[in-house]
Amino acid sequence: QKEVEQDPGPLSVPEGAIVSLNCTYSNSAFQYFMWYRQYSRKGPELLMYTYSSGNKEDGRFTAQVDKSSKYISLFIRDSQPSDSATYLCAMSAEGFKTIFGAGTRLFVKA
Amino acid sequence: GAGVSQTPSNKVTEKGKYVELRCDPISGHTALYWYRQSLGQGPEFLIYFQGTGAADDSGLPNDRFFAVRPEGSVSTLKIQRTERGDSAVYLCASSPYDGSYEQYFGPGTRLTVT
Numbered sequence: 001q002k003e004v005e006q007d008p009g010p011l012s013v014p015e016g017a018i019v020s021l022n023c024t025y026s027n028s029a030f031q032y033f034m035w036y037r038q039y040s041r042k043g044p045e046l047l048m049y050t051y052s053s054g055n056k057e058d059g060r061f062t063a064q065v066d067k068s069s070k071y072i073s074l075f076i077r078d079s080q081p082s083d084s085a086t087y088l089c090a091m092s093a094e095g096f097k098t099i100f101g102a103g104t105r106l107f108v109k110a
Numbered sequence: 111g112a113g114v115s116q117t118p119s120n121k122v123t124e125k126g127k128y129v130e131l132r133c134d135p136i137s138g139h140t141a142l143y144w145y146r147q148s149l150g151q152g153p154e155f156l157i158y159f160q161g162t163g164a165a166d167d168s169g170l171p172n173d174r175f176f177a178v179r180p181e182g183s184v185s186t187l188k189i190q191r192t193e194r195g196d197s198a199v200y201l202c203a204s205s206p207y208d209g210s211y212e213q214y215f216g217p218g219t220r221l222t223v224t
Contacts, residue, residue: 092211100152
């Protein structure tokens with residue numbers, strides 16, 4: 001079993017939809033939870049960061065962490081075609097060695 | 111300012127050859143990471159540098175892989191006796207300080223071993 005599990009998709013939604021992306025993990029030592037966006041043939045770009053449990057909102061993006069269930073989510077409101085990319089969850093226990101999920105491919109149709 | 115740069119952007123080599131991949135981090139960033147990303151997968155941790163020293167090299171798959179960062183800035187990932195299974199995108203990331211969650215990634219080097 002992988003330390004971090006993420007549904008690879010693809011996930012296809014119409015423009016304006018609310019998107020929900022999720023990851024589960026097995027290592028209870030993880031404290032830092034990140035979401036990265038990766039466009040084709042580019043490096044990942046940090047979108048959201050959460051420390052321990054709770055919610056964090058930034059514009060159209062909301063990250064949620066439920067440590068008791070070992071489950072994290074990223075919600076995208078009013079999705080746009082420019083949001084079409086691969087979304088990677090990532091986690092770390094100490095803040096440096098980071099374990100990534102496999103990524104979910106998202107397509108937002110105009 | 112300038113982001114993380116990696117050279118070359120593409121490298122094709124024959125099985126058994128030696129390759130070097132270079133990473134120029136963001137100026138002033140003290141922490142540096144190397145990852146490997148295969149098609150359809152997330153980045154896989156290889157090694158982490160704090161300054162000039164490798165603080166965690168537990169992700170290097172075997173002794174054919176080695177990385178250096180002699181002056182605490184530029185880093186080179188070295189792969190000896192390349193194998194077809196080494197084909198992947200090699201990503202470098204830097205962080206402003208040790209233990210920061212913020213990692214800024216370069217565009218990667220796409221390595222193909224024929």
